[in-house]
Amino acid sequence: MSYLLIGNISALIGHDCVEPLVNARVRIYLPELSAQVIRPASKGIFNDMVPLSAKEVLMKADRLLAEATLDSKGNFSVSWKEIHLFTEELELDLCLDQLPGKNGATKPRNFHLSRLVLHWKRNTMGYVGAYAYVIPADIWQQIYANAGAWVITGLVKNHESGPGLPDLSVEAYNAINGQVIGHGFTNEVGRYYLYFSRQHLSSGNLQPISSERVNMGPDVYFKIYQKGQLIWEEDEKMANMPERKDVGHCAQLNIICKPSRVRKASGQIGNWLTEIITLTGTRKKKSDTFRLLTHPSLL
Incomplete structure (x- = not known):
């Protein structure tokens, strides 16, 4: 008999966009045997993430039961032999060596996710369980900020409303120096993801420093391409809009465009x-x- 655990770990950007944790690792640990362990009050399986130091990770290495890498959609599947009771409590941790966009500082980032007794279902092969976790938006934003990285996501939609526009290339520009800071493609529902880090923002011009620039982020405007052809170009003045200035480390910006040969959104x-x-x-x-x-x- 064996155990099979399947699940998904993602992070929330803004109020309704979920970002999969591509290439992150989930670790499953056996419970601690010491009776002297003092455990914090549990909130169930949806505990807030708690950062772990390198020492804390090392101290629990002998209890590591299994480990799995998340795929492009944040899914994972991990199995192990039946060496403990299915009623026992397990610990789940997250190892995030690199952010999903492979930007920002690369270093081990370990977090405790949950301590819980999983609900197992028995089949002919053994026991099957499921686990899902969505990192809260404020915690995910802080992780990006600590790494000196940004992610911008949103929908590219036609000005006449309707569904998002797929198979388009999106470029984001820093209005301070006119340089491209990130590019991506819209998926089947018109959603794009753009990734960049602090090193993409300098290009010889420093970001202005003031008490109003909390994130030290860029002021952004966009260009849209289809099969290499420019079909929509925002005026640089769009970067002066409140939601476009000093962009947060995890930002949601929808783009409303009118695809045509006209190059400027207001020109x-x-x-x-x-x-x-x-x-x-x-x-x-x-x-x-x-x-x-x-x-x-x-x-």
Whole structure:
């Protein structure tokens, strides 16, 4: 007989977005035998994460029962032989050597997740149990901040509402120096993830320091591409919007766009002037004159 534990560990960004903990490790420990162990009051399986020092991890190494690495969706599956009673209490810890976007400082980050008796179901092969944990948004934000890293996520949606737009490339720019700080792709529901760290923000220009910049983050604006073609470009002034300034380490920013050949989100007049300059430099045809007189910017 054996035990099989399946589960998922993810983190909450904002109020409704979940980020899988890709390549993190979950560790299962046998219970402590010492009767002198003083345990904190339990909140059930949804205890807040408690950081563990390297010494604390080392001291419990002899009790390690099994370990598994989380996949791209934060799922894990781990099994072990039946060497203890299914009614015994287990400890679950999380090892996060690297953040999901592989950005920020790389170092061991160990946390205690839960101490609990799992609800096992017996089948022909042994016992099967399940466990899921979602890291609260405030704790996840602090972990990113300590690593000097950022994640921005959100939906790319058409201005006429409707579902999110899939298979698009999203680029985020730092308005302070005009440099790209991150890029990603929208998935089947139009959600994107952008990852960057503090080293992506300098590029020769330091972030402004003031009491109002709590996160020391960038002021951001976006560009959208489809198959390498620019289809939407926000004006840099969009970075002055409150939710775009000094972006938090875990931020949710939706992008409302109108995919077309128009490059600027608020720059139609600039594009019209570009057409005027182009046409005045060459011999104009009657069709060109008609196109200018019927340009939407003039109606």
